[in-house]
Amino acid sequence: MSTPDQGLVEDAAWLAREVAEDLSSVLLTLYPDAETLDTLRPGETDLATANAVTRAVAAVMAEEGVDIFVQRADRGAFRRALAGRAETPELRRAWVDRERLLRGADAWRALGLPAPPAAPAPEFPAAPGPVAEDLLVVYADRENGEFEGLVNDLLQCGRGDVLDLALRKMEDRHSAENAADLRADLLAIAGGAELGPSGWAELIALPVALSSTAPDASAIAEGLIASGGLAPSEQLRLLPGWRSPTDIEALSPLAMRRILTDLAEGREPRDLPPGDTDDLVRSGFGVLVGLRIDWNLAIWDEIAAAGGLPEEEEPEAEETPESLAQAKAIEAWRARVAAETGGSVPLDLVPLAETDDVIATFLDEAAGQVPGLDRIRDFLTEAEDQAEGAEVVCHPAITGEGLELAAYTVAGRPLSVLALQATDLPAPPEAMLGLIGGWVRLVEHPPRG
Numbered sequence: 001m002s003t004p005d006q007g008l009v010e011d012a013a014w015l016a017r018e019v020a021e022d023l024s025s026v027l028l029t030l031y032p033d034a035e036t037l038d039t040l041r042p043g044e045t046d047l048a049t050a051n052a053v054t055r056a057v058a059a060v061m062a063e064e065g066v067d068i069f070v071q072r073a074d075r076g077a078f079r080r081a082l083a084g085r086a087e088t089p090e091l092r093r094a095w096v097d098r099e100r101l102l103r104g105a106d107a108w109r110a111l112g113l114p115a116p117p118a119a120p121a122p123e124f125p126a127a128p129g130p131v132a133e134d135l136l137v138v139y140a141d142r143e144n145g146e147f148e149g150l151v152n153d154l155l156q157c158g159r160g161d162v163l164d165l166a167l168r169k170m171e172d173r174h175s176a177e178n179a180a181d182l183r184a185d186l187l188a189i190a191g192g193a194e195l196g197p198s199g200w201a202e203l204i205a206l207p208v209a210l211s212s213t214a215p216d217a218s219a220i221a222e223g224l225i226a227s228g229g230l231a232p233s234e235q236l237r238l239l240p241g242w243r244s245p246t247d248i249e250a251l252s253p254l255a256m257r258r259i260l261t262d263l264a265e266g267r268e269p270r271d272l273p274p275g276d277t278d279d280l281v282r283s284g285f286g287v288l289v290g291l292r293i294d295w296n297l298a299i300w301d302e303i304a305a306a307g308g309l310p311e312e313e314e315p316e317a318e319e320t321p322e323s324l325a326q327a328k329a330i331e332a333w334r335a336r337v338a339a340e341t342g343g344s345v346p347l348d349l350v351p352l353a354e355t356d357d358v359i360a361t362f363l364d365e366a367a368g369q370v371p372g373l374d375r376i377r378d379f380l381t382e383a384e385d386q387a388e389g390a391e392v393v394c395h396p397a398i399t400g401e402g403l404e405l406a407a408y409t410v411a412g413r414p415l416s417v418l419a420l421q422a423t424d425l426p427a428p429p430e431a432m433l434g435l436i437g438g439w440v441r442l443v444e445h446p447p448r449g
Contacts, residue, residue, distance in 0.1 A: 004052035012053040012304065013060050019309050020064035025199040027069045027096060027297045028054045030110060036073045040092055041301075055111050057300055062116045067199055069297065070107040071097045093301040098235070101197055122153040124162070132165040139166075139182060151189045151253075160254035183253075187353035190256035195264040198295045203260050203352035204236070206288040207245065207359050211343035211433045214277040214286055217242050220337060220346065221288055229330035231322075237263070238290035244275035245285050248355045256353065263291040284437020285359055289352060343433065363439065376405070379418040380440050383407035386415045395446045396433060403429040405436070412447040 031037040034045045044050065058068050077097050085091060108115040124131050131154070138146040154162050163186055171179035192202035206224065208215075221238035230236065251259070255271040262269045272289060280286040303309060334346050350358045383392045390409040397404045401422035407415040425432055433442060 002046065002048045004049045005046065008049055009052050009056050013056045015304065015308065016057040016060040016300075017064065019303060020061050020066050022309055023061070023066050023298050024194065025067035025069060025297065026057075026061055026303075027071065027101070027299045028058055028111075029071050029073050029301060030054055031073045036075050039075050040073050040078060040095070042092075053304075054300070055113060058107075058111050059113060067194065068103070068107050068111075069199065070102040070110050071100065072102075072110065073097075074100075089305070090302075093305055094299060096295065096297060096299070098197065098295065103197075103199075122157055124154070124157060124159060128159070128162040128165045131159070131162045132169060135162065135166045136169060139185075142185075147185075148189055151186060152193065155190055155254060155257040158254060160252055163253050184353065186253040187251070187256055188351065190253040191260060191351050191353050193257070193260060195260060196291065196293050198235075198293050198297055200294040200296075201260065201264050202292050202294075203256065203263070204290055204292040204349055205243075205248065205352045205355040205358075206238070206290075206349050207347045207355055207362075208286050208288065208337075209345040209347065209362065210281050210284060210286050210437065211341060212281065213341075214242055214281055215337070215341040215344050217286070217288055220341075221290070223333055223337065224346070224349075227329050227333035229326045229333060231326065233295045235293040235295060236290055237293065238288050239263070239268070241274035242277055242280055242286035243272055243289045244280060245283070245287055245355055245359060247272060247275060248287060248289075248352060251352075259289075259352075260291075281433075282437060282441050282443065284433070284439070284442070287355055375418065375420070375424065376436060377439065379405065379407070379416065383415045387413075391441070393441045393443045393447060394436070395443050396429075396436065398429040401429065403432060406446060407440075408443075408447050410447060 029040070031040070031047055031050050034047045037047055037050055038045050041050075054070075058070070062068055074097060077100075078092075078095055081095060081097075082091060102110050105115050135147070135150055135154075138144075138150055142148070151163075167179050167183055167186075170182050192200070195201050206220075208220065218240050221236075221240075224230075224238075225236055251271065259269040259271050262271075269289075275286065277286070298309075337344060337346055347362050348358050380392065380394075383394075386407075387409050390411065390413075392415065393408055393410050395406045395408065397406070399419070403420045403425065405418045405420075407417070409415065422429075436442065
């Protein structure tokens with residue numbers, strides 16, 4: 001084997017040190033032979049230098065605290081990924097073998113280098129009070145990043161007692177609304193972390209307004225992924241089966257982080273088992289839960305070719321041709337789901353912690369679209385008054401193109417009946433059941449007194 005060009009190796013190490021402070025992770029490529037190197041980087045056949053550069057860059061980046069990812073170049077995988085596409089230098093440098101990236105000890109073994117020592121785990125006193133006070137102090141000035149860092153350390157250590165105490169203190173000293181805002185921020189942080197195959201992953205939810213039956217969850221998930229509505233750098237891994245919005249709303253920040261860790265490591269989440277589909281249909285909503293993996297990795301070959309990191313670009317306009325095409329594809333997919341499932345309506349894909357918010361927004365917006373929906377809300381309000389504190393349930397009946405709702409107490413006492421014509425409804429009667437089920441529990445048969 002030839003001797004590496006030390007000048008090129010030293011230049012690469014210098015550049016790595018220059019850019020490391022602006023990176024949290026980087027992807028490096030090892031080449032098994034000169035032919036593979038020439039395939040991915042045409043004209044380059046100095047295998048010893050290419051791999052020596054990779055090892056030197058890894059060592060420098062690790063010293064600076066950058067997370068190292070490694071891929072072993074594979075001609076076959078490269079050719080399959082670029083099949084039918086013009087092989088430009090930019091496209092070659094951007095190639096990522098997503099299914100076989102190495103990280104941690106596996107990456108260092110592939111490099112033939114000793115793994116750097118792991119960072120020590122954070123330590124906190126056993127008593128939660130002082131740390132809860134610190135948390136509230138940094139929360140008041142959370143723009144500097146200290147709040148997020150402290151929350152992540154507490155989640156790593158499983159210190160839910162500190163988080164719970166901080167929430168109680170916030171409510172006692174300020175208000176329940178302030179405590180709710182803090183809880184929302186804690187959940188948002190817990191739902192995303194530097195985990196998974198690309199270095200960043202977050203929990204996501206797809207709430208669906210269900211009609212009279214719960215459709216096949218896997219078919220909806222596969223349809224979304226195949227719809228063309230996702231960005232190229234965005235990968236979804238959705239769990240099979242429906243989850244309950246009520247169970248999601250009850251999650252603590254610590255449970256949220258455990259779910260994220262379970263999914264990132266390919267396990268079923270212990271804290272969020274599948275919901276009962278009959279109960280979900282009666283409530284009106286089911287939720288698909290999964291992992292969104294961000295593949296916007298910094299790639300060393302791109303950095304080296306540019307001589308450094310690209311300058312920060314101006315934020316893109318909210319509507320680009322690509323985003324418009326993706327939005328159109330999502331709407332077409334939603335329409336197919338509604339047509340194929342008898343009216344089930346997928347809502348927006350959102351972070352898991354925002355599940356309840358997107359359902360509430362959907363209900364509020366739907367209620368304002370057609371006067372007939374106001375009639376339903378008024379009807380339910382009157383039924384609740386008549387029930388005098390008892391739970392109200394509704395038995396829906398589709399009558400031709402119309403819909404009839406009969407309200408009862410859960411014990412079976414009849415309350416009132418509302419008949420709606422097709423002109424009163426924004427969608428076919430079957431499609432309305434998921435929406436109405438978000439307001440009142442629907443029953444298949446009238447309860448008996």
